[in-house]
Amino acid sequence: MNTAESPTQVKAENPDTAAPRAVDWENPRVAAILSAAAKCFARKGFSATTLAEIGKELGLRKSIVHYYFASKAALIHEVQSFTYHKHLDRLRQAIVGAGEASAAAAPNALAALWEAIQTDKTGTGLNIEVWSAARRDTELKRRASALQRDARKLVAEGLPEILGVSATDEAKLKGLSTLILAVVNGLAVAEYLEGEEVDVNAAFQLFLGQLRSSARQG
């Protein structure tokens, strides 16, 4: 393969200038690299993972990973956007599903929401890595914050349908969506740290019960 960049030629790139680099998520090889990178980053953290290891997961040479991603910083930013957008898509589908369900199926819609936003192990590991790296990487922090805002907005828009209430109180919808995302992130961390020792599903069911009964009371 006639790659423009061999590992020794990779420029030390500013993450801020690297970020807008166009990457085609529809390209199967790009998607495979992004998925493999997400797994490696979640398992070992950003700094302990090399581009060579990510390539190895797929049986690709490091130079091929470099061909698509000029630097590890660029790859980290792209992995974050990629996995977060997949996560937002699942969330969107659960909300559409909730809207199509009958009013009687609202509890199922809430369960689907939990399924959709309950971050898988790779997602949690990656999120924690992003939160930690965000202090040193302002572009990563800006992206993490923007994606968090998108998720909150999506939840706020879907809530009236999910909870079967009218969307009258903007402030309350905003507060509830902040709370829901906090519960999901917090429970994901609890499961990450304690595994089987903590019953995050029971805690989420309690939360859903509270949400539903507070929605009924208006």
Next chain:
Amino acid sequence: MNTAESPTQVKAENPDTAAPRAVDWENPRVAAILSAAAKCFARKGFSATTLAEIGKELGLRKSIVHYYFASKAALIHEVQSFTYHKHLDRLRQAIVGAGEASAAAAPNALAALWEAIQTDKTGTGLNIEVWSAARRDTELKRRASALQRDARKLVAEGLPEILGVSATDEAKLKGLSTLILAVVNGLAVAEYLEGEEVDVNAAFQLFLGQLRSSARQG
């Protein structure tokens, strides 16, 4: 990768053997080093912080920090225990305060609980760093998980008094304490990522309202 310590001066120590080393938290110099280290770790992360920088915060030579803490790994473990125990103490005080307050003051007791467990910026930064490092440091993970369990137990024990309900349903108290800690951790992360853009206090107040009304309904 990325450890900023000068490799020639730092012994390669096994974190597991370094952990049980006795450190006297009552010693003012030890307490000062632990507080300064917590601040540095929260600001820059574990790997980018050197023992020399921590000493510099206090006008101490690196060798003095080394006198008390044989390795950065040992210092990280001790900082985590130290800050978490301070945090548990504040939590304990808020719960005792809630028990002494009249039933009418229960909402204030809940507010005090939020004040007590709402992690300060250093606490959040340090927590995120611990979560991230836990994947590479099993002793740190074991400690983080044990301390999380202690906090949950403390909240579960205090809840009947805080919410003014009888402690009949063990499983519900356990679920509620898991939920409360998840909300606190999740909202702390939201504030860390988004700052002023997200109203974590409003979200917590909503949560308290739900908690209280579900307690009234038994």
